Amino acid sequence: MKRKLTIQTKLLLTVMLYFLTSSVFAASDRSLLKIKPQKCIALHQGQTCYQTLSIEALVPSNEEYCIFQNNQEISCWHARQHQFEFEFEATQSQMFELRHKVSGQTLAESKVTVAWVYKSKRKSASGWRLF
Amino acid sequence: MKKFLFSGLSLLLSLSHIVHAGDIASDVRAGQNSVDENGGFFELGASAGYYSNPRILSSDDYDDGFVAGLIMSGDYRYNGFFIEADHNTSDGLNLGYTLANIDNWTIDLLAGSVIGKVDTEFTDEFEKKEFPTDEEKLEYLDERDTLFAGAGIRLTGYFNNFVMQYRLVTDIYESNGVVSTIRFGRNWQYRNWNYHGIFSLEYTSEKTNNYWYGISQDEAVLQYTPYEAKDSFNVSAEVGVSYPINENWVYRSFARYKWLDSTISNSPLIDDDYEFVVINSITYVF
Numbered sequence: 001m002k003r004k005l006t007i008q009t010k011l012l013l014t015v016m017l018y019f020l021t022s023s024v025f026a027a028s029d030r031s032l033l034k035i036k037p038q039k040c041i042a043l044h045q046g047q048t049c050y051q052t053l054s055i056e057a058l059v060p061s062n063e064e065y066c067i068f069q070n071n072q073e074i075s076c077w078h079a080r081q082h083q084f085e086f087e088f089e090a091t092q093s094q095m096f097e098l099r100h101k102v103s104g105q106t107l108a109e110s111k112v113t114v115a116w117v118y119k120s121k122r123k124s125a126s127g128w129r130l131f
Numbered sequence: 132m133k134k135f136l137f138s139g140l141s142l143l144l145s146l147s148h149i150v151h152a153g154d155i156a157s158d159v160r161a162g163q164n165s166v167d168e169n170g171g172f173f174e175l176g177a178s179a180g181y182y183s184n185p186r187i188l189s190s191d192d193y194d195d196g197f198v199a200g201l202i203m204s205g206d207y208r209y210n211g212f213f214i215e216a217d218h219n220t221s222d223g224l225n226l227g228y229t230l231a232n233i234d235n236w237t238i239d240l241l242a243g244s245v246i247g248k249v250d251t252e253f254t255d256e257f258e259k260k261e262f263p264t265d266e267e268k269l270e271y272l273d274e275r276d277t278l279f280a281g282a283g284i285r286l287t288g289y290f291n292n293f294v295m296q297y298r299l300v301t302d303i304y305e306s307n308g309v310v311s312t313i314r315f316g317r318n319w320q321y322r323n324w325n326y327h328g329i330f331s332l333e334y335t336s337e338k339t340n341n342y343w344y345g346i347s348q349d350e351a352v353l354q355y356t357p358y359e360a361k362d363s364f365n366v367s368a369e370v371g372v373s374y375p376i377n378e379n380w381v382y383r384s385f386a387r388y389k390w391l392d393s394t395i396s397n398s399p400l401i402d403d404d405y406e407f408v409v410i411n412s413i414t415y416v417f
Binding site: 040041042043044047048049050051115116117118119 | 170172320322323325373374375376377378379381416
């Protein structure tokens, strides 16, 4: 009985160790880009939308990495983890990318959507109208 | 049927009367044209604020102080035809047709620009009475018709964040005169907050002022002596702000001050030379 419990415990420990080491390994090997919130709301379509974004990046090495907003560089750093606040201003949805500075390789991406309450009221062709 | 229609209309208009502003207010909040694309929106919500009513009436509905209510409003356009029931309008319910868009200007034909309230049954009953008592007269002065169904023309100019609007309407409900307004509006955006300001000059004909503020010999009682008004110019100013809480909910706030011409403030039915309202609202946009 005692022997059986020991084997079960060993098995359980092995399984736990496997998941623990594999998750640590995955996290260290994975690149993450977290942006909050992912939506900016303007009152009317076409207006500039303003939102303070919290951006967090996790990268696999201490080499230089950068974040781009629609291909415009907004922040670069040398560290495994980087967190900052960013003042978002845009009239349309924007794509944010985490890239390796030297190779230019995109490691992760995230989209911030611009939405609105009232859609744009476009003006019809100039001139008089009769039905 | 007529009573039913007017009752429904009166509910809508009495709400819009409390929260009133101008259709220019809708445009100036948007900072853009309210023109021509087919479609629209509908809003439901609630409002609360303070209303200083210059009318001296015995009904509790007209007391100065806290006001609150439900909001039903909307705006719809189809091939040039439009219906505007903005809850932040001075002009009430507008039905019309856009005649032309020329450069920065839009010319609208207003088939019905409706404000005020009407209770035909109540009015008919009073008018049937040969010798109404003072109490009945007081009740009548409280509740008599104020419906003004204007038909006419509206000219609106859009210049970046500025809006200018001229409006000339004549009453087609009971030929109760002419109202004409010129308004200037400006929109500012700070982050996702949309601020606006509107300055308005309104002309009201003698006939309209007597309909709203006059007291005939038949209506007069001890405290409300006969009064005949002249035509008038009223000036008003409004500031406000709108903010999108999310994709469907909008917060709005505005304050409006209206200086009343002496021919209105001298009416026995009026005890102030101004009208003031400040309203906060939250609406769900469909």
